[in-house]
Amino acid sequence: MVSVAVVGAGPAGLSVAINSQKAGWETVVIEEHPQVGIPVNCTGIISRSGVDELGLKISGITVNAVRGARIFSPNRQELQVKRSETVAYVVERDKLDQKLALEAQQAGVKIKTNTRLLDYRKETLFVESNGHGEILKSTVIVGADGPFSKTRSIMGIDVPKEKFVHAYQFRVKGNFDKNFVEVYLGDFAKGYFAWVVPENEEMARIGLAVSGGSVRESFEHFSKKIGASGERCDMCSKLIPTGEPLKEIVKGNAMLVGDAAFQTKGSTGGGIISGIKAGRACAKAIDEYYKNKKPLSNYSNYVAELNKELNLHWKIRKYLNSLSEQKIDGLFEKMKKSKTEEFLSESGDMDKPSKFIGKIMTTPHMWRLVPDFLAFMRK
Numbered sequence: 001m002v003s004v005a006v007v008g009a010g011p012a013g014l015s016v017a018i019n020s021q022k023a024g025w026e027t028v029v030i031e032e033h034p035q036v037g038i039p040v041n042c043t044g045i046i047s048r049s050g051v052d053e054l055g056l057k058i059s060g061i062t063v064n065a066v067r068g069a070r071i072f073s074p075n076r077q078e079l080q081v082k083r084s085e086t087v088a089y090v091v092e093r094d095k096l097d098q099k100l101a102l103e104a105q106q107a108g109v110k111i112k113t114n115t116r117l118l119d120y121r122k123e124t125l126f127v128e129s130n131g132h133g134e135i136l137k138s139t140v141i142v143g144a145d146g147p148f149s150k151t152r153s154i155m156g157i158d159v160p161k162e163k164f165v166h167a168y169q170f171r172v173k174g175n176f177d178k179n180f181v182e183v184y185l186g187d188f189a190k191g192y193f194a195w196v197v198p199e200n201e202e203m204a205r206i207g208l209a210v211s212g213g214s215v216r217e218s219f220e221h222f223s224k225k226i227g228a229s230g231e232r233c234d235m236c237s238k239l240i241p242t243g244e245p246l247k248e249i250v251k252g253n254a255m256l257v258g259d260a261a262f263q264t265k266g267s268t269g270g271g272i273i274s275g276i277k278a279g280r281a282c283a284k285a286i287d288e289y290y291k292n293k294k295p296l297s298n299y300s301n302y303v304a305e306l307n308k309e310l311n312l313h314w315k316i317r318k319y320l321n322s323l324s325e326q327k328i329d330g331l332f333e334k335m336k337k338s339k340t341e342e343f344l345s346e347s348g349d350m351d352k353p354s355k356f357i358g359k360i361m362t363t364p365h366m367w368r369l370v371p372d373f374l375a376f377m378r379k
Contacts, residue, residue: 001123001137001138001139002026002027002028002136002137002138002139003020003025003026003027003138003139003140003286003290004016004017004020004021004025004026004027004028004138004139004140004141004142004286005027005028005029005030005125005136005138005140005141005142006020006027006028006029006030006142006144007029007030007117007141007142007143007144007145007149007150007151008029008030008031008032008143008144008145008146008258008260009029009030009031009036009037009097009101009111009113009144010097010144010146010258010259010275011096011097011100011258011272011275011276011279012144012257012258012259012260012263012271012275012276012278012279013029013142013144013145013257013258013279014029014097014100014101014103014104014279015100015257015275015276015277015278015279015280015282015283016142016144016257016279016280016282016283016286017029017104017109018100018103018104018107018109018283019279019280019283019284019287020283020286020287021104021107021108021109022107023283023286023287025286025287025290026108027104027108027109027110028109028110028111028112028136028138029101029104029109029110029111029112030111030112030115030116030117030125030127030129030136031111031112031113031114031115032114032115032116032117032145033113033114034113034114035113036097036098036101036111036113037093037094037095037096037097037098037101038094039236040093040094040234040236041236041237041238042093042236042238042272043093043169043195043197043205043207044090044091044092044093044096044197044205044272045066045088045089045090045091045181045197045270046058046088046089046091046270046272046273047087047088047273047349047350047351048065048085048086048087048088048089049087049349049350049351049352050272050273050350050351051089051273054273054276054277056276057099058089058091058096058099060095060099061091061092061095061096061099062089062090062091062092063090063091063092063199063200064089064090064178064198064199064200065086065088065089065090066086066087066088066089066090066178066179066180066181066197066198067082067083067084067085067086067087067179067180068080068081068082068083068087068179068180068181068345069081069082069180069181069182069183070180070181070182070183071182071183071185072182072183072184072185073185073186073328073329073331073332074185074186074187074325074326074328074329075325075329077329077332077333077336079332079335079336079340079341079344080180080341081341081344081345081348082179082180082345083345087350088181088350090197090198090199090205096272112127112129114129114130115127115128115129115130115134116128116150117145117150117151117154118133118150119154120141120151120154120254122252122253123137123138123139123141123253124136124137125137125138125141139253140253140254140255140286140289140296141253141254141255142254142255142256142257142282142286143155143254143255143256143257143260144256144257144258144260144275144279145260146258146259146260147164147238147239147240147241147259147260148239149256149259149260151254151256151260152256152260152261154254155248155251155252155254155256156251157246157248157251157256159241159246159262162211163241163242163243163262164239164240164241164242165191165192165209165210165211165239165240165242165269166209166210166211166215166237166238166239166240167192167207167208167209167215167236167237167238167239167240167269168207168208168209168215168216168218168219168235168236168237169205169206169207169208169235169236169237170205170206170207170219170232170233170234170235171199171203171204171205171206171232171233171234172203172204172205172206172223172228172230172231172232173202173203173230173231173232174202174203174204174228174229174230175201175202176196176198176200176201176202176203176204177198177201178198178199178200178201179198180198181195181196181197181198182195182196183195184196184208184222184225184226185320185328186325186328187325188208188218188221188222188225189208189209189210189218189222190210190211190212190213190218191209191210191211191212191321192208192209192210192211192242192269192317193208193209194206194207194208194222195207195208196226196228206223206226206228207219207236208222209240209269211242211321215237240259240264240269241259241262241264241271242264242266242269242314242317243262243266243314244262244266244307244310244311244314245261245262245263245303245306245307245310245311246261246262247300249261249299249300249303250285250296250297250299250300253296255282255285255286255296255299257275257278257279257282258271258275258278258279259271259275261278262310263275263278263303263306263307263310264310265310265313265351266310266313266314266315266316266317266318267313267314267316267317267320267353268313268350270350273351274306274309274310274351277303277306278303278306281299281302281303281306282299282302282303284299284302285297285298285299285302308354309351309352309353309354312353312354312357313353316353344356
């Protein structure tokens with residue numbers, strides 16, 4: 001019998017494991033793939049502010065540091081958001097997961113790869129490990145097993161398929177400005193957006209996500225649109241949870257964290273920083289459950305501030321999705337005239353939209369610029 005069993009060895013699950021083990025609770029992680037971090041299903045861009053806040057050690061796994069973003073409307077109007085210093089890092093996602101896994105193992109966590117959850121009943125987990133059935137015993141079970149979480153399904157929490165978008169990405173050779181991420185809005189990426197994330201001047205991660213239709217056809221259309229005809233490699237495809245963070249994240253002795261709990265940014269799909277934050281909150285609830293007999297449901301209270309930011313991300317996404325291409329073009333025209341680029345450069349935050357929205361609320365000329373947006377955000 002262990003104290004904590006974590007299903008899934010991504011950043012969120014490993015965050016739970018590291019912090020639970022360091023608090024003194026024996027922890028095991030089960031990972032369905034043969035190797036942690038493989039396959040890679042993530043663009044791997046994380047904010048500098050998030051890295052600094054969490055104290056993440058990313059030396060040796062960073063391939064680029066970017067200073068801003070170029071955001072394009074459907075008719076190719078451009079908003080440029082930039083700073084003189086680094087705002088985000090592009091990392092090797094497999095190595096990030098493996099770095100966290102090593103930290104977990106050094107703390108005493110046991111990681112069982114090639115092991116998948118089949119079912120659980122109270123404190124008994126039924127798993128398949130290397131092709132053989134096994135039984136594990138754990139007082140607390142944490143589902144960090146991604147968008148189609150088996151743990152969540154066993155908990156009886158249903159999520160409709162409309163709550164996901166399909167992402168598709170290649171690494172592509174070409175000529176790129178390594179200082180800027182590029183974001184493209186338009187019906188070719190219906191319900192989401194397309195991106196170019198440079199690793200260096202000769203290689204970028206190019207992809208998009210869509211809410212319906214053929215993601216592959218959409219990707220080919222976008223590639224032609226921007227002239228991305230270079231050699232491709234390392235295709236990845238995944239479903240991204242989009243929507244509000246789940247309210248029900250604890251049921252009995254089972255908890256959800258990361259993509260399994262929809263703890264992702266609805267505006268961009270990013271979930272590394274938010275997943276690690278939620279993982280730490282989950283571990284805190286587990287620690288207090290054992291030490292002070294406090295309910296595991298306190299976890300919901302510990303992610304309340306994070307959820308406020310994630311809910312704002314989702315409202316931003318819903319607002320953008322409500323606009324036609326023509327209205328997005330019109331919005332860009334207004335933003336260009338009102339010097340919104342400077343405003344975003346000074347007040348924008350990849351992880352905490354409340355900073356940006358709060359600044360809008362106290363800047364009168366911005367009220368006139370985006371009244372529909374403010375009305376939407378107040379809903």
